[in-house]
Amino acid sequence: MTNNFPTILALDFDGVICDGLIEYFQTAWRTYCQIWKPAKTVPDSDLALSFYRVRPAIETGWEMPLLIRALLTGITEEQILLDWPNIVPQLLTENGLKAASVGAMLDGLRDRWIAEDLAGWLSLHRFYPGVAESLQNLQGRGVKIAIVTTKEGRFVRELLQLAGVTMPSELIFGKEYNKPKHQILREFMTAAGKNSTIWFVEDRLKTLLSVKQQPDLSEVRLFLADWGYNTLAERESVAQNPPVQLLSLSQFSADFADWLPE
Secondary structure, three states, X not given: OOOOOOOEEEEOOEOOOEEOHHHHHHHHHHHHHHHHOOOOOOOOHHHHHHHXXXXXXXXXXXXXXXXXXXXXXXXXXXHHHHHHHHHHXXXXXXXXXXXXXXXXXXXXXXXXXXXXXXXXXXXXXXXXXXXXXXXXXXXXXXXXXXXXXOOOHHHHHHHHHHOOOOOOHHHEEOHHXXXXXXXXXXXXXXXXXXXXXXXXXXXXXXXXXXXXXXXXXXXXXXXXXXXXXXXXXXHHHHHHOOOOEEEOHHHHOOOHHHHOOO
16 A cells, blocks of 8 residues: 555445435435325336436435425426525425424434334445445455445444445444534544545535635545436536546446546
8 A cells, every 4th residue: 555545545425335315215205295295105116216316416315305396396307406406495485394394304204214114224225336345355455444424323334234344333424423524534634643645435526625625634535426426517527626536436446546547
């Protein structure tokens, strides 16, 4: 391992290691049904596919039932991807809703589902092809892998176990830490010392740009996972946002030398 390669590889979970789109849609649909009480409680398969395509527009999870509402009321996928921040308040006003109450409803439904059927809930998550094997291989080569996520750590541990990935609990930094990701990276750097090299893989460009804005984290290499929950426009904008680099799933499963530009 040379100084050009990471001593610490920090990874987001949803959208980098694990694909939770099926769970996202099912939870969002249950919440939608509780709010709008549609006559038909089984969603069309094409609604789920549309939801998957526009899910990257969402900033925080409570917006997911609104995304379904938008699709079912004729707002196009193109409009959602281009103008979602303006569509959200419009939907809240039109339907007499508040963000906090929608979020509480969604979280409550998810919590009850998990309490009643944890195995079923976990089964709706999929690891991206080759990622579990890569995690195991990298750990075997002495790379310290840390997961930095807004998902609760206990679920990350359960999902990793189901995928056959062994990882120390102290290297899983979940929602319960209640810190921005750049702060957790800062703590890595402080603990590891000046000779550490940190690489961070995330699927949300906004999160990577927040790291970029921290002067003391200028040495952290930033990678946007192009297989995660991001849009074509975001991926294309990486060229205008150095030092963020676009990373493909095939690169992720290859040697670190293949992650870097020629």
